[in-house]
Amino acid sequence: MSAVAAPAVNISVVTDKAKISAVNVKNRPFPLEWTRNIGIAAHIDAGKTTTTERILFYSGAVHKMGEVHEGTTVTDWMEQERERGITITAAAISCAWNASCGPWKGIKQRINIIDTPGHVDFTAEVERSLRVLDGAIAVFDAVAGVQPQSETVWRQANKYNVPRIAFINKMDRVGADFEMSIDSMRKKLGANVWPVLLPLGKEDYLKGQLDVINKKAIIYSDSDDQGSVYEITDVPEEHKAIVDKAYNDLVTAISDLDDEVGMLFLEEKPITPELLKAGIRRQTMANKFVPVVGGSAFKNKGVQYLVDAVIDYLPGPLDIPPAVGMEPDTHEKIEAPTDDNGTFCSLAFKLWSDPFVGKLVFFRVYSGTLSKGDTVYNPRTNKRERISRLIQIQADKREDIDTCYSGDIAAIVGIRNITTGDTLCDEDHPILLEPPSFPDPVISMAIEPKTKQDQEKMGVALQRLSEEDPTFKVFTHEDTGQTIIAGMGELHLEIIRDRMFREFKVDANAGKPQIAYRETITAPADGEGKLIKQSGGRGQYGHVIIKTHPNERGKGITIENKVVGGNIPKEYIPACKKGIEEAVLNGVVGGYQVIDAHIDIVDGSYHDVDSNELAFKLAAIFAVKDAFKKAKPVLLEPIMKVENMTPEEYQGDILGDLNRRRGKIGAIESKGNLTAVQAEVPLAEMFGYATAIRSLSKGRSSYSMEPSHFEQVPQQLVAAVLDQRDTK
Numbered sequence: 251m252s253a254v255a256a257p258a259v260n261i262s263v264v265t266d267k268a269k270i271s272a273v274n275v276k277n278r279p280f281p282l283e284w285t286r287n288i289g290i291a292a293h294i295d296a297g298k299t300t301t302t303e304r305i306l307f308y309s310g311a312v313h314k315m316g317e318v319h320e321g322t323t324v325t326d327w328m329e330q331e332r333e334r335g336i337t338i339t340a341a342a343i344s345c346a347w348n349a350s351c352g353p354w355k356g357i358k359q360r361i362n363i364i365d366t367p368g369h370v371d372f373t374a375e376v377e378r379s380l381r382v383l384d385g386a387i388a389v390f391d392a393v394a395g396v397q398p399q400s401e402t403v404w405r406q407a408n409k410y411n412v413p414r415i416a417f418i419n420k421m422d423r424v425g426a427d428f429e430m431s432i433d434s435m436r437k438k439l440g441a442n443v444w445p446v447l448l449p450l451g452k453e454d455y456l457k458g459q460l461d462v463i464n465k466k467a468i469i470y471s472d473s474d475d476q477g478s479v480y481e482i483t484d485v486p487e488e489h490k491a492i493v494d495k496a497y498n499d500l501v502t503a504i505s506d507l508d509d510e511v512g513m514l515f516l517e518e519k520p521i522t523p524e525l526l527k528a529g530i531r532r533q534t535m536a537n538k539f540v541p542v543v544g545g546s547a548f549k550n551k552g553v554q555y556l557v558d559a560v561i562d563y564l565p566g567p568l569d570i571p572p573a574v575g576m577e578p579d580t581h582e583k584i585e586a587p588t589d590d591n592g593t594f595c596s597l598a599f600k601l602w603s604d605p606f607v608g609k610l611v612f613f614r615v616y617s618g619t620l621s622k623g624d625t626v627y628n629p630r631t632n633k634r635e636r637i638s639r640l641i642q643i644q645a646d647k648r649e650d651i652d653t654c655y656s657g658d659i660a661a662i663v664g665i666r667n668i669t670t671g672d673t674l675c676d677e678d679h680p681i682l683l684e685p686p687s688f689p690d691p692v693i694s695m696a697i698e699p700k701t702k703q704d705q706e707k708m709g710v711a712l713q714r715l716s717e718e719d720p721t722f723k724v725f726t727h728e729d730t731g732q733t734i735i736a737g738m739g740e741l742h743l744e745i746i747r748d749r750m751f752r753e754f755k756v757d758a759n760a761g762k763p764q765i766a767y768r769e770t771i772t773a774p775a776d777g778e779g780k781l782i783k784q785s786g787g788r789g790q791y792g793h794v795i796i797k798t799h800p801n802e803r804g805k806g807i808t809i810e811n812k813v814v815g816g817n818i819p820k821e822y823i824p825a826c827k828k829g830i831e832e833a834v835l836n837g838v839v840g841g842y843q844v845i846d847a848h849i850d851i852v853d854g855s856y857h858d859v860d861s862n863e864l865a866f867k868l869a870a871i872f873a874v875k876d877a878f879k880k881a882k883p884v885l886l887e888p889i890m891k892v893e894n895m896t897p898e899e900y901q902g903d904i905l906g907d908l909n910r911r912r913g914k915i916g917a918i919e920s921k922g923n924l925t926a927v928q929a930e931v932p933l934a935e936m937f938g939y940a941t942a943i944r945s946l947s948k949g950r951s952s953y954s955m956e957p958s959h960f961e962q963v964p965q966q967l968v969a970a971v972l973d974q975r976d977t978k
């Protein structure tokens with residue numbers, strides 16, 4: 251038995267690639283092959299923050315372990331996050347992981363961690379960070395298994411093809427169940443998951459991990475409660491059968507997917523740990539396989555080997571396909587391969603107002619390098635920006651850097667005119683990368699500045715906050731002139747108000763949260779709009795005929811110009827489109843935004859002298875309203891996906907209450923000593939839910955919810971919704 255001090259990194263899999271760009275090393279502090287941009291994504295409370303904290307600790311970026319419940323973790327920057335104990339803002343943190351052997355011994359590997367928020371009110375943050383990651387650790391709670399938000403994050407990761415490792419955390423908790431967690435990943439996520447590191451024991455008897463590939467045990471020393479000292483031993487007799495079975499399952503699963511390992515398996519040739527790992531890496535990167543690691547971040551068991559798995563199995567910037575964008579004018583497809591010598595291309599994925607440094611723009615370099623003093627080009631604004639300062643966040647320190655290389659993540663200080671999702675590139679080679687997509691807000695509230703002074707500052711504050719957060723919207727109510735803020739949930743809006751107060755010193759009163767209803771049409775219809783004023787002097791003449799039909803759900807509003815023979819001259823088509831875009835913001839049922847409709851501009855007429863853009867825009871608005879009235883319009887409401895975790899004895903009450911709330915009950919499953927109840931419930935019925943279930947279950951049930959989709963408001967409730975709106 252030998253005592254091993256962490257971190258020990260197994261590098262065998264990546265060595266061949268590492269040789270290729272040895273030239274790079276002299277310029278850059280970290281070899282590109284060993285850069286990993288990863289996210290840690292999970293359901294709230296599964297343990298992302300604690301896991302991130304431990305990775306920073308073992309990498310030497312921080313010297314003291316922070317605990318979430320003490321409010322000291324470095325990723326939770328914002329005061330209010332500390333207070334609430336949830337991570338609201340995705341912070342990009344860089345750390346160095348030490349290679350302890352192999353050709354890169356002594357050379358540090360770079361791990362950039364994007365701490366993605368677990369609370370569903372902040373899905374935009376998750377989407378945004380997934381866009382710039384190469385791989386992710388999905389953290390699960392070993393007692394709860396797959397929870398609704400883990401499912402959402404998983405689906406989002408699928409959408410962006412992000413390879414994953416699953417970390418089944420909290421194996422020390424009473425009721426921890428590794429098998430159940432794996433099972434729920436297979437059932438609910440349809441994931442091809444197989445353990446590479448099993449937990450050794452559980453609950454109070456969690457001792458460490460079992461390395462399935464090398465058939466070894468990793469046993470943490472009781473003498474060091476920070477988990478820095480562990481021993482590698484043979485697998486204890488009583489665990490041998492489990493490890494053998496896990497090994498056989500793993501080899502079979504990889505053989506099924508991977509030709510190289512499959513061939514060895516068929517020919518009954520030896521499969522070395524290196525070959526098996528290489529196979530796992532290939533299949534993980536192809537998104538066909540998910541290696542699973544069990545452990546406990548809080549009890550400091552298993553985090554080092556989790557990071558080893560990140561290096562072993564998750565792709566680096568060179569392993570992923572080149573970023574794809576388009577030429578801003580011609581829309582021609584352009585690729586931006588990871589290469590320090592390529593033309594500069596990067597994506598600004600996060601804006602942050604730092605109280606000390608000012609406005610920070612976090613960006614990921616896809617191609618080329620960026621140095622202090624360089625000028626970048628923003629194709630959205632057609633503006634150039636000079637880079638005067640570049641920094642990287644290392645735990646709670648802001649480290650000035652001279653150059654940021656391809657595949658890396660850093661922050662620019664002090665540039666203006668930029669929003670989340672902007673591409674920054676070389677002016678001679680402009681490219682627009684596809685920005686992340688964001689869900690629609692489901693809740694809104696009116697806000698009013700308390701004093702005149704607040705009023706002046708409020709505009710600036712709201713503009714800045716909406717630049718930072720694409721799911722946060724600000725607009726003025728058409729009838730009342732009130733300022734309305736809209737977002738992804740009550741907590742989201744509460745935090746925005748809190749930030750307005752703390753960071754911008756704006757005090758505002760808020761109205762009651764309102765549901766963001768929508769409208770859509772259910773039948774095809776034609777519409778005509780005319781604006782004709784020709785009495786004396788220069789008149790107005792616009793005339794537009796449209797056809798509309800429902801779009802499938804989620805497709806949004808689409809507009810097509812089908813005018814032939816110049817009945818509406820080409821130069822007025824953009825004005826017609828603008829009119830249509832404006833018209834759909836105020837539907838004909840209750841003035842709510844219309845979604846999922848297609849509109850063809852089919853005909854119209856013009857006047858040589860009196861026609862102008864404004865006349866066509868207004869005519870188009872009239873035409874849309876006319877058509878929508880005939881197109882059987884309906885009111886839609888946001889439906890939330892709700893999961894309750896409750897002790898069984900309260901299950902009946904919880905179900906009864908969900909029924910009263912117009913909930914559709916889905917799966918009911920037992921998870922450890924709790925029952926998980928899934929339901930889809932209209933958001934309108936969810937106000938005050940936290941208090942209600944607390945009293946129903948004597949505080950022993952918990953729930954989480956997230957926006958799912960929009961559904962038609964039942965006919966008998968429409969009048970009430972509209973009345974409520976009128977008395978707002």
Ligand code: GDP
Pocket residue numbers: 292293294295296297298299300301318319335336337368419420421422423545546547548549
């Ligand atoms: P996040 O919301 O996913 O970032 O989760 P946190 O890291 O904030 O953890 C939520 C709570 O679970 C905190 O009270 C942690 O101390 C606790 N926690 C995290 N990891 C573990 C673990 O491995 N075991 C146990 N028992 N508790 C944990």
